[in-house]
Amino acid sequence: MEIQEWRFRRQLVLVPLPLQGHLNPMLQLGAILHSKGFSITIAHTHFNSPNPSDHPNFIFLPLSVGFSSFTPFRDDFIAFLSILNTNFETPLRELLTQMIQKQGQDDKLPCIIYDGLMYCVAEITQSLKLPGIVLRTSCAANLLAYYAFPGLRNEGYLPVQDSSLLNIVPGFHPLRFKDLPAHSFSLDVMLQLMATLRDTGSSSAIIWNTMDFLEESSLEQIQKQFQIPVFPIGPMHKIVTAASTSLQEEETSCVKWLDRQSQNTVIYISLGSVVIIDAEELGEISWGLAKSNQPFLWVVRPGSIQGSNWIELLPEGFREAIGERGCIIKWAPQKEVLAHAAVGGFWSHCGWNSTLESISEGVPMICRPCFGDQRVVARYVIHVWRVGLALENKLEKGEIERTIRSLMVDREGEEMRQRAMDLKEMAQLSINKGGSCYNSLNELVEFIASS
Numbered sequence: 532m533e534i535q536e537w538r539f540r541r542q543l544v545l546v547p548l549p550l551q552g553h554l555n556p557m558l559q560l561g562a563i564l565h566s567k568g569f570s571i572t573i574a575h576t577h578f579n580s581p582n583p584s585d586h587p588n589f590i591f592l593p594l595s596v597g598f599s600s601f602t603p604f605r606d607d608f609i610a611f612l613s614i615l616n617t618n619f620e621t622p623l624r625e626l627l628t629q630m631i632q633k634q635g636q637d638d639k640l641p642c643i644i645y646d647g648l649m650y651c652v653a654e655i656t657q658s659l660k661l662p663g664i665v666l667r668t669s670c671a672a673n674l675l676a677y678y679a680f681p682g683l684r685n686e687g688y689l690p691v692q693d694s695s696l697l698n699i700v701p702g703f704h705p706l707r708f709k710d711l712p713a714h715s716f717s718l719d720v721m722l723q724l725m726a727t728l729r730d731t732g733s734s735s736a737i738i739w740n741t742m743d744f745l746e747e748s749s750l751e752q753i754q755k756q757f758q759i760p761v762f763p764i765g766p767m768h769k770i771v772t773a774a775s776t777s778l779q780e781e782e783t784s785c786v787k788w789l790d791r792q793s794q795n796t797v798i799y800i801s802l803g804s805v806v807i808i809d810a811e812e813l814g815e816i817s818w819g820l821a822k823s824n825q826p827f828l829w830v831v832r833p834g835s836i837q838g839s840n841w842i843e844l845l846p847e848g849f850r851e852a853i854g855e856r857g858c859i860i861k862w863a864p865q866k867e868v869l870a871h872a873a874v875g876g877f878w879s880h881c882g883w884n885s886t887l888e889s890i891s892e893g894v895p896m897i898c899r900p901c902f903g904d905q906r907v908v909a910r911y912v913i914h915v916w917r918v919g920l921a922l923e924n925k926l927e928k929g930e931i932e933r934t935i936r937s938l939m940v941d942r943e944g945e946e947m948r949q950r951a952m953d954l955k956e957m958a959q960l961s962i963n964k965g966g967s968c969y970n971s972l973n974e975l976v977e978f979i980a981s982s
């Protein structure tokens with residue numbers, strides 16, 4: 532009881548990166564730690580800000596960074612990170628300084644939990660002598676792939692030659708050179724990113740939205756490399772029922788459409804909150820879906836098709852060809868969709884949240900990674916966990932049709948669905964009392980309480 536009361540006074544300041552795939556796990560973590568008795572403050576940017584009324588238990592402190600919107604893509608991601616971190620540092624430092632000044636004599640200093648890409652926070656926590664913990668929002672294997680980069684460059688493996696794209700990266704099995712984030716970003720961009728990521732080592736611990744049984748060897752390597760406690764507590768969205776964390780309105784009406792479909796027949800398609808495709812790819816996807824004869828639920832995010840606002844560029848005759856068999860929406864209640872009995876497959880860009888959400892519901896995947904960590908994740912989904920098929924080449928309707936049918940109708944897909952169901956069960960066991968994530972979360976709570 533004493534510890535519980537004491538924890539309740541302990542303030543945690545959470546600093547998310549203002550992008551959907553980073554906000555989601557940070558808000559989920561906030562909900563988990565609030566349920567453990569901590570008081571939660573979210574220090575966030577004015578733009579892409581979460582809706583405070585969805586989270587009445589949190590205090591929200593918006594800070595101005597001098598720009599009101601930005602959707603980074605590929606190479607300009609680093610420019611975005613750099614401006615964001617530069618502009619966020621002063622307001623956050625002022626905020627934390629004020630918080631410390633207002634504290635009572637007996638109060639413990641606030642503990643700061645920050646997204647690994649909000650690297651300006653490391654400097655602030657050190658100078659204000661505050662405990663700082665990093666939240667990593669992608670898989671552990673991805674961080675190792677980033678850290679491999681300088682060594683590979685020194686050994687002459689980078690920039691990657693076309694002839695070695697399919698070769699395994701020495702010491703990084705099962706990753707091939709084409710799976711490395713270095714392949715989708717330019718060399719300069721990678722160098723800059725490495726310079727920012729090195730700060731992870733200055734935090735006092737790392738929280739991971741992942742599970743031991745999925746990434747045991749990568750987590751062990753990270754533990755060895757950083758020599759600080761590592762807490763794999765995911766899949767966080769399954770630990771507490773958090774309120775909606777969507778920045779866009781969810782079209783819940785699609786669940787009614789799903790209710791009318793048979794079990795495991797629907798392929799759900801979403802490429803996350805950042806990926807953009809062109810009109811030609813849109814055409815190939817459309818006809819691939821039409822020819823597959825499978826029911827589909829397709830999220831086309833407004834602005835995600837180059838040169839159009841929404842679905843104006845859908846090919847002529849497509850709507851008539853699919854009739855009631857397809858449902859196209861702007862933004863889905865994704866976790867609910869993946870948990871729906873009608874959904875039997877997920878065509879994804881392999882963002883880490885989407886992948887964890889799919890695995891946690893036993894839904895096998897079609898992997899169409901685009902950039903950054905997505906190729907690393909796809910490689911693990913396909914070759915290690917064996918719950919996904921690759922769509923790697925230039926999108927072509929015939930290949931799309933065959934891949935969808937392999938996943939949804941053929942024996943190969945059925946076997947993957949079985950393996951995905953096994954992973955779902957293991958994920959549930961890991962968060963149940965006594966499971967590895969359950970234990971890791973309890974250790975994290977004690978770690979924060981004593982830091």
Ligand code: UDP
Nearest residue numbers: 552803804805830862863865882883884885
């Ligand atoms: N998401 C959603 N509705 C959609 C598409 C995506 O709620 O229609 C959520 C999804 O559940 C996930 C997040 O947006 O939690 C996307 O994160 P992810 O890491 O998968 O990809 P990113 O958007 O960062 O590329």
